[in-house]
Amino acid sequence: MPELAEVDYFRKRWNPGLGETVVDVEVHPEARIFRETDPAALKRHLTGRRLLRSAAAAKQMLFESEADGWLGIHLGMTGELSLQPADYAPRRADHLVLRQSRHTLVFSDPRMFGQVRFTRGGTAPEWWTRIPPALTSDAFGLAELTAFLQQRRRAPIKAVLLMQERFPGIGNWMADEILWRAAIHPRQPAGSLSAAEQRTLHREVRWVCRRALETIGETFDDPPRSWLFPHRWRDGGVCPRTRTPLSRDTIGGRTTCWSPARQRLRR
DNA sequence: TCCTATGTTGTATG
DNA sequence: ACATACAACATAGG
Numbered sequence: 001m002p003e004l005a006e007v008d009y010f011r012k013r014w015n016p017g018l019g020e021t022v023v024d025v026e027v028h029p030e031a032r033i034f035r036e037t038d039p040a041a042l043k044r045h046l047t048g049r050r051l052l053r054s055a056a057a058a059k060q061m062l063f064e065s066e067a068d069g070w071l072g073i074h075l076g077m078t079g080e081l082s083l084q085p086a087d088y089a090p091r092r093a094d095h096l097v098l099r100q101s102r103h104t105l106v107f108s109d110p111r112m113f114g115q116v117r118f119t120r121g122g123t124a125p126e127w128w129t130r131i132p133p134a135l136t137s138d139a140f141g142l143a144e145l146t147a148f149l150q151q152r153r154r155a156p157i158k159a160v161l162l163m164q165e166r167f168p169g170i171g172n173w174m175a176d177e178i179l180w181r182a183a184i185h186p187r188q189p190a191g192s193l194s195a196a197e198q199r200t201l202h203r204e205v206r207w208v209c210r211r212a213l214e215t216i217g218e219t220f221d222d223p224p225r226s227w228l229f230p231h232r233w234r235d236g237g238v239c240p241r242t243r244t245p246l247s248r249d250t251i252g253g254r255t256t257c258w259s260p261a262r263q264r265l266r267r
Numbered sequence: 268t269c270c271t272a273t274g275t276t277g278t279a280t281g
Numbered sequence: 282a283c284a285t286a287c288a289a290c291a292t293a294g295g
Contacts (some may be wrong), residue, residue: 002273002274003274006273032291034288059274059275074274075274076272076274076275076293077272077273077275078272078274078292078293079272093292103269109275110291110292110293111272111290111291111292112290112291112292112294113274113275113290113291114274115275130291151283151284152285153284153288154284154285155284155285159285159286162274164275171273171274172272172273172274173273174273206274209292234270250281252286253286253288254270254273254274255272
């Protein structure tokens with residue numbers, strides 16, 4: 001399930017393990033999860049050292065361990081982090097298990113679209129520092145949005161919002177939520193938005209990111225009924241603003257939900 | 268059995 | 282070279 005706010009929520013689940021020593025590491029070394037990372041090197045470094053800090057950006061998480069070790073985790077489609085008792089028995093989808101005296105920190109991912117990386121260095125790895133600035137920061141201005149919409153002018157706006165190079169952390173449900181609030185049809189070509197729509201889109205990108213982090217990012221509660229989110233998946237869903245039926249179709253390769261009464265396709 | 272899934276990447280095509 | 286579209290990845294659940 002993880003997009004921006006869910007990722008930050010899962011990151012915090014390991015908070016009780018920060019400052020604590022990792023006494024053992026169990027890995028599924030053959031798991032696709034590790035990609036180009038050597039799980040043996042990861043295990044060798046983390047064992048006997050403390051986890052110090054963590055941070056989330058976009059859909060990525062970074063955990064710093066003592067002596068210049070950097071553990072990166074991406075949750076893919078079905079990944080999650082959990083905090084388990086010290087005597088926890090790992091299950092099939094638990095690909096990385098960090099043992100501490102009082103807790104077990106677990107990364108699980110049944111579909112294995114996620115990724116675990118481990119690197120050494122005095123500073124954070126390049127894949128991390130290359131992540132664009134947060135959409136909630138001042139670095140994401142209207143000018144940046146407008147330029148990108150022009151660059152991707154022929155693609156449907158829904159597909160454009162999913163491009164991580166400009167919208168770090170936005171995923172399928174957040175993109176739909178943003179467009180619903182902005183009253184823009186998901187199939188509208190990115191380059192066809194009016195100046196007013198671009199301003200609205202900029203505002204709603206930031207609003208949805210900020211509010212999602214404040215709610216889901218803290219408690220993992222579903223967003224309130226006033227959002228599109230709780231209505232979007234089930235058949236027969238009704239728009240919470242217009243009380244008219246929602247539509248669903250595949251746009252940009254992903255199932256997309258919108259309110260036809262609010263979001264009109266223009267040409 | 269068939270369809271779906273809150274993500275990314277490689278490849279084909281224009 | 283660049284933009285766009287889509288299959289593929291691997292598994293579980295309805």
